[in-house]
Amino acid sequence: MKLLTLNFVQCATRDCAGRQDAFPLAPQNVQLAAQETDLDPDFMANILAKIDWPGLETSLNQLGRPLTFTKEQVEQDQNLLKELHSILIETTIQEGELVCPRCSHIYHVKDGIASFLLPPHLV
Amino acid sequence: MEKENTHVHQVYDKIASHFSNTRYKPWPQVSKYLNALPKGSIGADIGCGNGKYFTCSPNIVIGSDRSVELIKIALRRSVSTYSDAFVCDMLNMPYRNASLDFAISIAAIHHISTQDRRVQAIKNILAVLAPHGTALLYVWAKEQTNKKIQPENPDDLDVMVPWTTPDGTTYSRYYHLYREGDINIEIKLAGGKLIESGYERDNHWAVITHAV
Ligand SMILES: [Zn+2]
Numbered sequence: 001m002k003l004l005t006l007n008f009v010q011c012a013t014r015d016c017a018g019r020q021d022a023f024p025l026a027p028q029n030v031q032l033a034a035q036e037t038d039l040d041p042d043f044m045a046n047i048l049a050k051i052d053w054p055g056l057e058t059s060l061n062q063l064g065r066p067l068t069f070t071k072e073q074v075e076q077d078q079n080l081l082k083e084l085h086s087i088l089i090e091t092t093i094q095e096g097e098l099v100c101p102r103c104s105h106i107y108h109v110k111d112g113i114a115s116f117l118l119p120p121h122l123v
Numbered sequence: 124m125e126k127e128n129t130h131v132h133q134v135y136d137k138i139a140s141h142f143s144n145t146r147y148k149p150w151p152q153v154s155k156y157l158n159a160l161p162k163g164s165i166g167a168d169i170g171c172g173n174g175k176y177f178t179c180s181p182n183i184v185i186g187s188d189r190s191v192e193l194i195k196i197a198l199r200r201s202v203s204t205y206s207d208a209f210v211c212d213m214l215n216m217p218y219r220n221a222s223l224d225f226a227i228s229i230a231a232i233h234h235i236s237t238q239d240r241r242v243q244a245i246k247n248i249l250a251v252l253a254p255h256g257t258a259l260l261y262v263w264a265k266e267q268t269n270k271k272i273q274p275e276n277p278d279d280l281d282v283m284v285p286w287t288t289p290d291g292t293t294y295s296r297y298y299h300l301y302r303e304g305d306i307n308i309e310i311k312l313a314g315g316k317l318i319e320s321g322y323e324r325d326n327h328w329a330v331i332t333h334a335v
Contacts, residue, residue: 005185005207008165012217018250023219037204046163047183052219089204107217113194116187116211123215 001114004088007056009114011100013122022102024055026062030096030109037090044081048074051088060087124236130283130297131234132189135172139192141288143173143200152323153229154179156259156330164224166256169213169248170231173197177206182225185218187211213244218251226251226258230326233262233299236281238309241299245313249333257318257332260310265300267325272298301327 006024016022053071060067067087074080098107098114107116135142157180160166164182168174171186174197186208188194197208211217213231226248235241248258263272265280274282280302283295306327310317316334320327 001209002207004183005209008185008219008222009209009217010219012211012215014215017215018220020220040204043163043205046161047165050163050165050222050224052222111195112198113191114209115191116209116215116217117189118212118215123212 001093001109001112002089003059003091003093005114006059006093006098007052007088009098009116011102011105012116013100013103013105013118015122016100016102016105019102022100023052024059024101025098025107026101027059027093028097028099028106030063031094032063033092033094033112034086034090035092037085039082039085041078041081044085045075047088048084126236126297127234130295134286134294134296135188135190136192137292138286138288138294139173139190139196142286143193143196146173146175149176149179150229150261150324150326152321152328153227153259153261156227157182157225160225166223166225166227167216167218167248167251168208169216169226169228170234171197171208172230174200174206174208176227176229177203177208180206183207185209187213187216187218189213213247214240216247216251220250221253221256223251224253224256226256227260228258229261230263232260233301234297236297236299238312242309242312245309245315245331249313249315249331252333254333257330259328259330260306261323261326261328262301262306263298264322264325264327265302265305266322269325272300274300303327 010023094112168184168186172193183205191210194208280300285293287293315331318330320329
């Protein structure tokens with residue numbers, strides 16, 4: 001799962017669905033991988049407004065890789081788009097857990113695939 | 124719900140690779156919708172199956188499917204820089220509320236066996252769309268002429284459709300068939316607004332957004 005995707009998912013249990021405090025899911029015991037892909041600067045510039053920046057900062061702190069620039073700086077500096085591309089698009093979670101900050105439910109990532117299927121008592 | 128577990132979820136996990144080999148051509152209307160979106164759009168493919176629409180979208184598609192076997196195939200065959208996929212049920216989706224520019228759900232909602240839950244699925248799709256967001260839905264039409272698909276009782280809208288794998292095993296999949304106008308009713312019940320609709324390849328399709 002790409003780090004970009006982590007910025008677009010939250011806890012899906014009955015009690016947490018739709019709640020802003022059930023985001024972002026905290027990565028735990030994760031193995032990351034990097035896969036090099038081509039940068040399209042215009043494309044990356046267009047997605048800046050769609051990223052949840054506080055969520056991204058939280059996630060990167062939790063991964064021990066704090067963000068070294070702000071949204072405003074990326075808007076001013078094309079070189080930082082490359083860095084953002086490498087974080088959001090090229091970095092994937094291969095193994096590990098994603099923990100809800102609200103209810104502590106744990107979602108598992110195996111072979112790069114996150115599963116959000118829930119046990120019956122949580123739906 | 125038991126029907127969906129036995130005749131949808133379990134079947135797709137079993138037929139995933141054969142099913143995937145038969146699903147590679149994008150439907151024209153879907154390509155048209157995906158290619159008309161502004162550059163840098165971020166969206167979901169709900170019930171993405173083998174991910175056949177990932178590559179024909181120039182934008183970010185975060186796919187999801189109930190079948191882990193189909194998601195494995197989607198991620199393996201995906202050659203698009205910007206696509207990703209995970210496993211979830213469309214009735215309990217983890218996409219962040221109001222975060223997406225678009226969504227497609229192609230031939231998925233018709234696998235849900237009650238109207239209440241089909242309406243809930245459409246509500247869930249609307250919930251993840253940003254205020255300006257739109258979604259394209261495709262569901263199987265009752266009007267299609269394929270005899271294999273017609274129920275014994277012609278008035279019946281719930282059918283079991285066989286799928287035979289190369290080793291000769293036959294599985295049956297559950298479908299709800301939509302008559303013309305049925306999807307519009309469910310969209311309205313879900314609090315959505317119809318923008319455009321049509322008929323293509325034995326399916327009714329609709330582009331929807333929030334009713335404001
Ligand atoms: Zn939660």
